[in-house]
Amino acid sequence: MGTMKYVGLLDGSGDVWGVMIPDAPGVHGGGATPEEAIADATSALSEVAAMMAAEGSPIANPRPLPIVLADQSVIDHVAFCGATTVMIPLLSDA
Template sequence: MTRYIGILDGSNNVWGVRVPDLPGCHGGGVSPEQAIADAAFAVCEWTEARIAKHLPVPKPRALVDLLRSGEIDSASGDSAVIVRQR
């Protein structure tokens, strides 16, 4: 099972998770848990579409690499979460 780092943001009942290693891959929900679950489903769909087109699937980067890149902005409320490919 592949694990990607997702970036969780939101408040109240609007939450989102984007997966920076998979451009355009994201999930959402009314709670952080639902957004993470939706993102896991999106990761599966995203990777299956790439495989069907005979395109490579990017390997997940380490959390430290995402932090160094500035893609996670904890000052604005971003949080890193694990998104498992189901």
């Protein structure tokens, strides 16, 4: 099975950037550059997924990009923040 990838919404400017993952509520990343924010979100997603798996409640599978982009909360976030989509891989130690 390939690496699962989640849609992330990247927004920011200057040295303040953030990524939120609509299919993983509460999972965010941040950094001084877009690359740092994406790396932080990737790490956060992996940590949350590992914690959930250890508790016997695996993380939900990601929705396809067109489905995420049709979600009204995502439409609103993109309109408000000018966010762009990025793909966040779910990395595991397995």
